[in-house]
Amino acid sequence: MKQIIVADDDPAIRDIFQILLKRAGYAVTLYSNGDLLLNGKFEAPDLFILDKQLSGVDGIEVCQYLKHKDSTKNIPVIIVSASPYIAEAARVAGADDFLEKPFGTKALIELMEKHLNKNN
DSSP states (O other): OOEEEEEOSOHHHHHHHHHHHHHTTOEEEEESBSHHHHTTOSOOOSEEEEESSOBSSOHHHHHHHHHHSTTTTTSOEEEEESOTTHHHHHHHHTOSEEEESSOOHHHHHHHHHHHHTTTO
């Protein structure tokens, strides 16, 4: 079972991610901020989903950190945001992709599968 880490500071959004991803057959670990990711206190997943607007350090900074660390640089990162400028911010941060909020379940799962199946 593929492991997904989701970092989003909105509890309702975390709940939605958990329901959608578990229903789609993924194991999900949820974080309310990026602190534990920056401290390396996690088991490496198959994919990260980071909200741009995290409390404290934002998802862009977390993405940059993950993409510069040897143990996580090859793990796909998808940034999600309601910002219309997310494409450029995600690209600059080294994210593998982005998804603008609001997004549909199908769009999320297709984007995840695109990156999870890249090396298969």
